[in-house]
Structure formats: structure tokens, C-alpha cells
Amino acid sequence: MKNRAFTYIEVLISVMILGFVLIPLLSQFYTGFQGNVIAELVTQSIDLADELMEEIKSRRFDENNFPDEPVSPGALGVVDSGESSNDRRTFDDVDDYHNWQQSPPQAIDGSELPNFSEFGRTVFVEYVTVSGANWISSGVTTYYKRITVIVSHPKISDRRLETIVSHY
Numbered sequence: 001m002k003n004r005a006f007t008y009i010e011v012l013i014s015v016m017i018l019g020f021v022l023i024p025l026l027s028q029f030y031t032g033f034q035g036n037v038i039a040e041l042v043t044q045s046i047d048l049a050d051e052l053m054e055e056i057k058s059r060r061f062d063e064n065n066f067p068d069e070p071v072s073p074g075a076l077g078v079v080d081s082g083e084s085s086n087d088r089r090t091f092d093d094v095d096d097y098h099n100w101q102q103s104p105p106q107a108i109d110g111s112e113l114p115n116f117s118e119f120g121r122t123v124f125v126e127y128v129t130v131s132g133a134n135w136i137s138s139g140v141t142t143y144y145k146r147i148t149v150i151v152s153h154p155k156i157s158d159r160r161l162e163t164i165v166s167h168y
């Protein structure tokens, strides 16, 4: 009987030791798994930002063709004739995307992108001018526009991508 009781204690201790070892191990595994999920979300947000920026950059600088003067700052993002704010295929210049926002993200043909449902994309386009070593936003028409693409997801910080395009 004495030996048997001793065995019970041994088993109890073994289980406790196993618990001490397993719990940190499992939580470490879980943390690693969470890290992978975050890394994947970051990669997806980079892809979404890059893809949209490439699309916008493929449009011309302005509704008015060079050498005509670009539109006034107040006309940035204004839906021009023959264009629809719901259909990016009708956008022909970069600032047609100004204040454009979409969640969940859609492909250019309007179909929803699979596996990106919680993401959102927002675009701002503004006239900029050089000040020292920096581009700063300008209240007047210039020959440079800054395109800002912001990709958001509830679990990670926003991905912000900026590009300057010129009238020339």
C-alpha cells in the first residue's frame, strides 16, 4: 500500500511537471502562430497598396491634357463626364481616385477580391510643391500631384504608400 501511494504522488508530480513544460510550449506555439497571421496580413496589405498604386499611376496626370493647365484644386476627385465613381474602369486621370474608398476591396471589374474581406482601401490625391527637401501640399494648382494609398485592416496598423507624379 505504501508503494502504491507513493506511485500516485509520482503520477501527480509527473502530470504537474508535464503541465509546467507544456503550457509555456503551447503558448509559445500560439504566439508564433499569431505572428504568422500578422505577417501574412502585412504582406497582403502591401500587395493591396502596390496593386492599387500601379493602377492609379497608369492613368494620365490630369483630366486636361498637357500643355493645357491642370484642373483647379477644387476639381480634384470631381467625377468628370463619362466617368462613374462606382466604376474605376471609367477613371482616366490620377485624381479621379481622390477621396475614393472601398471595403472590402474589389478588382477593377468590380468583383470582390477573395481572402481580403476585412481590408479597406482609401486614396487621396493633392497638388504638392517642393519646400526644402520635402514635398508639401499646395493649395494651388502645380505640376505635381501626390497620390496616397492607405490600406487598413482591424488587426494591423495602416499601410500608407505615397507617390509623386508630374505633368510632364
Ligand SMILES: [Ca+2]
Binding pocket: 062, 063, 080, 083, 091, 092, 093, 096
Ligand atoms: Ca477623369
Ligand SMILES: [Ca+2]
Binding pocket: 062, 063, 075, 076, 077, 078, 080, 093, 094, 095, 096
Ligand atoms: Ca480628374
